[in-house]
Amino acid sequence: MPTRLRLRAAALTATAVLLSTALASCGDDGTKDEDLTRQELDWEACPAPSDAQGGGAPPSPLPDGGEWQCATMKAPLDWDDPKGDTIDLALIRARAGDTSRRIGSLIFNFGGPGGSGITSLPSFAEDYETLRTRYDLVSFDPRGVGRSAPVICENDQQLDAYFQQDATPDDDAERTELLDNTREFNEACEQNSKKMLPHVRTTDAARDLDLMRQVLGDGKLHYFGISYGTELGGVYAHLFPKRVGRAVFDAVVDPTQNAEQGSLGQAKGFQRALDNFAQDCVSKAEECPIGTSVQDVKNRIARLLEDLDSRPIPGVFPRELTQTAATSGIAQALYSQDFWEYLTQGLQQAYAGDGSILLLLSDSMNGREENGEYSNLAAANTAINCADDKPRYDTAFVERKLPEFRAASALFGDYLAWGMISCTDWAVPGAADHPDVSAPGSAPILVVGNTGDPATPYEGARKMVDALGEGVGVELTYQGQGHGAYDSENKCVRGAVNGYLLDGKVPRAGTVCT
Template sequence: MSRPLRTGALSAAALLLAASAAGCGGGGGRPDTSARQKLDWATCPTPSDSEDAAATKPLGKEWECATLHVPLDYRKPHGDAVGIAMIRAKATDRRHRIGSLIFNFGGPGGSGVATLPALGHSYQQLRTRYDLVSFDPRGVGRSSGVRCLSDRQLDAYYAADSTPDNGSEVKGLIRRVKTYAAGCEQHSGKILPDVGTTNAARDMDLMRRVLGDKKLHYFGISYGTELGGVYAHLYPRNVGRALFDGVVDPQQTPEQGALGQAKGFQLALADYLKACHKSADATCPTQAEILRLLKRLDTHPVRGIGGRKLTQSLAAAGIAQSLYSRDYWQYLTQGIANAEQGDGRILLALGDAMNGRDPDGDYSTLQSSLTAITCADYKERYTVHHVERKLPTFRGASPVFGDFMAWSLTQCTDWPVRGTWTTPDVSAPGAAPILVIGNTGDPATPYSGARKMADELGPGVGVELTYKGEGHGAYDSGSSCVRNTANAYLLNGKVPEKGKVCT
């Protein structure tokens, strides 16, 4: 669950909305993949059954879709192409338009085509001077999204025990990981070698040129900050106004990132428990009660939704999902109380949101794309022996999430493609200032990552802003200080003073 917990800024509600938004697929033949290609913006198509989710809210007329064609392998520019699904809403003040503002909402694996219209109301002020633009990165959603198992197989995969207690359960976990990897290779093998972050950054620069922008103006959230950092390293002179929110620590290996997330989610859980008990809600759980519930679910799942059971793994995913935003703490309280009484529906719904499953049983490519991109990026392939040696450290970091995070390190063990780096290079000498926002209570991308990112970007490039709050990311936290500072930078180019703090 280390990388799988990195679902970016996608809240439970946004994830449930995600698959209902329309995207655009790639074309056949050998389309033009140069910067001279023209984007054919048109009304977004109706989503297919496999893309439908709980919400059926149609997109407004302001949203248009198009397909950008990019080389599958940039070393072979005239070889196979990939269609990158894009979406936009044009700036409302055309006289004072700055250009396009390109969003990546994280994951890796989050669909920008789905998420931008779902969350578009949050960016209306930015839309006055920018065309709001987002996309499904290669290997995600309608951009040749990676698929590995059938929906029914995924139900079993995510419900299965992900914290083995004995040798037999360890073998079962590794067998499932191997089956998953083999399914990815069988169904999506052609694109797996080329879904890494470096290629996604190259796609963004081609996107910038085709959109007609001299500079890339960018809003990256969670993994989107890593993608933005890699872009800045590759194209420092092309960076315009860029904002990183919910920042990934670029210096961490997957193991260090997983351990950092274990600590981050444990901190967020502690903050939730403190706030809950301060509210004098009689249904507030204790950590000990949560641990007992998870232990009981390991052997005795409870009633869920439509004949499905709430298992230990699904409950842990639901608890983690609810910690991404303070808005979902109330559902966590009720979900735990209900599960104690044998009703697992709320925690199961939250766990499904984490895993990209809609109420009809259809899975998006969220988690399969996440695994594919992570394993294409990172070289490390962790063994069972390595995980078992590290378990005490992870348990010390988080009694609740430690085991889950440690065993998640096996996700790339039998992956069919080699990784690229130990850690990404995000140094960007010569780039314009990049606003880097760190949230002290962020569970998924702990606060320390913002300082590391700002330092790695380099002097005069990384400008850190601190938000003392809760949840994943800061722009949508409700802090007027954060939003006003960010908007002043993006809309007017006003870089905040070094070390500014918002509450």
């Protein structure tokens, strides 16, 4: 069941494989614990990913044959008690190619929240080879994620049932079942991860970033945040504006929205992406295999989902494709235009009674591997969102909002509206209605918005620029499709981002790339 679908690299990488806040004080005071700032990292060959990271083989060598290096950094469990218990945070790096012109470390967060940076960075290594000429490329598993004191909730068998459930109830019995399942999931999180749940807020991760900056030996934080990573970067800039070096935010979360507004924005964003997908299919020279017009494509999808509500079809044995799994599979395919062909094939199969492709796409969204094991993506996503977001919504609230969500998206409205109950009865109170990213005095931050982005709609880029404050955010627009802009390989976007990160050249505000 969706919380807020700010997934990016972790989910997209899995798809390719499957288918081949308040702190007590707020100031620019850095880290107080001198012992932790002086720790030395023991870099060594990276092990195979853990189950919580998604499993699989160790990262392949870099494009030039170099090896990835991994290390563990200690950080306070509770940043209000920095000399108390510590946790281990997992890091990965690729050393800069031109050591004579090395700028420092460029730290990546690929989003989620809940995505493993340890597995994501190697998967996208080729995209960042130009940046590696002058930076050590560094990423990490944020606290609660992967190898970094992971939040654990339900087991694999329970998660299979959880993600197959009816997440868009139509009557009292289905609503009761959804609430019961949500409560059981949340209780499992508390039972298995009680110690971590109060300490996975984005403000905690931002403090970890500043400790990481110091341990890596950088006077400023050079940062590349994608999707939820833009929210983390914005919170860091708010807490430590004088420590911001060269920073890029891509696929930008709207920092002014609460959880309800964010979910409604995503309903509009995914509907826009679906419209673009349908238009692309029917506009090609060859006949569109899933409809004769844009409306026909959408009508056939709607009928499929309606039929699946009462009659699931075979998926990946022994599991069936349910309405919920099909909806999340369609959403997953809309994250990247590269996956539109898979969505077309998946819909063709489903219309013929075979739900395997759509179910594999749904598995990717939820962090399920081919062997039936889940990463802790869903658990961490829920834990971080619920620790961050103050509102707690009940079924009566959702039912009042359903007309507005359905008007935003006939296909995704119910799905995202009911996702708002994910934090009901959560063990830890949420920190705030929305993050504070105001960062007066920060160096310029390049904010890149994609007009066709389904998960972090384009409008959020302008909101981020305004919230960062005058003279900080520099907006760049990409008129494209998919979640994010840099990985689209658009030469204009790449040139602007690389020019800023490598040479300090700030693009003209309002630059548009097509």
